Amino acid sequence: MAFQPYQASMLALGKAPSVIRETFEYGIRRAAEIGSENVFDFSLGNPSVPAPESVHDSMRRLMEEMDSVQLHGYTSAIGAEPTRAAIAEDINKRFNAGISAQDIYMTCGAAASLTVTLHAILCPGDVCMTFAPFFPEYRVFVESAGAKLIAVPADLAQFQMNLEALTELITPETKAIIINTPNNPTGVVYTEENLNAFCDLMRTKAQEYGHPIYLLADEPYRELIYDDKTVVPYLPNLYDDTFVCYSFSKSLSLPGERIGYIVVSPKMADSRNVYAAICGSGRALGFVCAPSMAQRVVAENLGKTGDLSIYRKNRDLLYQALTDYGYHCIYPDGAFYLWVQALEPDAKAFCQKARDYELLLVPSDSFGCEGYIRIAYCVTTEMIERSLPSFKKLAESYGK
């Protein structure tokens, strides 16, 4: 084989045009042309509410009171013990889940929670499944861990997990399934009924295949739920072989600070060895430890959030208006995304047309599902209000 100056797969990833990123960059160029007040950019899932003031209070106090060498020094690779203990206590208070500090591994955010877990458990030949539509980086993370991603086609009626399709596609090679509720990109929260049926199916298949099938619960949106009646059960309480991959990015509006954690359920078979493999994986990938000051800050701000009522207001406004204009919107219980059927079969063409009205939307193809668009409503309410006439005209141009 000829000399390869670099990994072809890494080059491809580095050069791959991410539709989300491309849309965002177009928005910047367009804003320079016609003024940012005239461009309605709904492309990025970047929290738009400030971190709670208590986060800055914690930072200031830690700088004042804690020795600099301690505050900014390495923590243990698994994370500072007081932080892990505080998180475990908070989880148990909320979910009665029997988690201890030793089951928690602090990470540099949700992406790291996923890659560290996947590199710990996946071996060549393994399959990791997920449900369409899905966060496109899942494929990148699974493939970089040397395994294959298989996406279960979407349930186009409700956008719950499509268990019929899962039953058809699952094989003994399936080692893990990633689920994400509240969901990016749909905003849908899986019902308890759907989750319970899913866990039953996983248990049946694990028994049939004679090996565990791990559940990776990707949970950055857990706290972003807008209806009191909506409940997201704690997955380790429903299914033993569960990893919770959490991030404080959305709840505390700290996405750039890269802070999250993995819970390795103590009910998992061989959980101490699995935890050790997580430690090895974090070490091999070069994570060393999660950012040290952020570890202390989140421990002091458990249960706090930014002002999430803004997202709720945005959701209500947008869902109602777009439905009135004749769009078919999936009702989102959580996260900050609205999932809308495109007004023509080709979502990319639809998004291109939306640009005529200065609306920057993301077509659904990159999420493994055709014919929809994702609207990230983590923007100002005022921008949504100004954008509504454009959504109306866009619908009218399709005869709505």
Next chain:
Amino acid sequence: MAFQPYQASMLALGKAPSVIRETFEYGIRRAAEIGSENVFDFSLGNPSVPAPESVHDSMRRLMEEMDSVQLHGYTSAIGAEPTRAAIAEDINKRFNAGISAQDIYMTCGAAASLTVTLHAILCPGDVCMTFAPFFPEYRVFVESAGAKLIAVPADLAQFQMNLEALTELITPETKAIIINTPNNPTGVVYTEENLNAFCDLMRTKAQEYGHPIYLLADEPYRELIYDDKTVVPYLPNLYDDTFVCYSFSKSLSLPGERIGYIVVSPKMADSRNVYAAICGSGRALGFVCAPSMAQRVVAENLGKTGDLSIYRKNRDLLYQALTDYGYHCIYPDGAFYLWVQALEPDAKAFCQKARDYELLLVPSDSFGCEGYIRIAYCVTTEMIERSLPSFKKLAESYGK
């Protein structure tokens, strides 16, 4: 093949007893028994001087003046443009190196700088070399990128790079060589003569093999140099196919905050594609972006350091005293390590004996070199003073 519940290699890494960590843990237990003032722990390379006060000033001002959503939001995956521009300007001011913002990729510290680079360039079958004694994680990082590490035996006379041994061991499979100056574990700074001869040899071999051989300059200790006459040339000025893997951990005493960068030399063949592969690799490993507030903080503190004079004082004190007691010490120009010949051939046995005198030292075996010990002198000067009678008694017990 039987079902593997997790990656055996990751489990092994997670369970591997790190001698450094084991020594450190022993120190904690021992301190509980006899009082921390009676235990002399020289095991860990954790900076012992506070971050410069300007670091906290920057943090406080950024919290005051910058919008929270901006300050703590995602930056571009490659890092915030103003930070990259400021770093490039600082590099050019100091080294006249012709680096631009687009050649810099911000990372979560030196370990991430190395893993992201190695995963970008190494392919199965490739060899990455380094010089013994070496930081043991190099092996972990290279092997996790799917390649093989070959360590060049130490130059036991000077602990410079052993170019004779390199000439014997290098093969066409060699794609990269990691060098580390000032060096962990020896504290030695490679001479300009040694570096120039090394670069000449690399160029000759690259031409002979018909492909580039990349140089990875692992530079967390660049600013930790104690003699005015000592110079560490900027590697991209000496050798075109160079990556600089930098971290602010030691210079700004922020090891836990995980902030560093990679320079992809613009003189490298095909450098824009190599940079794109770095982007793909960071994405695949789950890094997303370097911590956002820290990116802003380091940009405002380039050229600043903690009070490094403490390390110099510690070095002088320890080197002089141990030499007086009859130890053979390698004179360290930089970093914060003293490399000392064990007083018996088996360094592990020697370190065990040192524990009788409450001295916690790290044997050299894990650094790929036998018969030495590493003393991390990033501790208080006062602890070194109190430890000297123990070093004296230990030497006397060997008849010195």
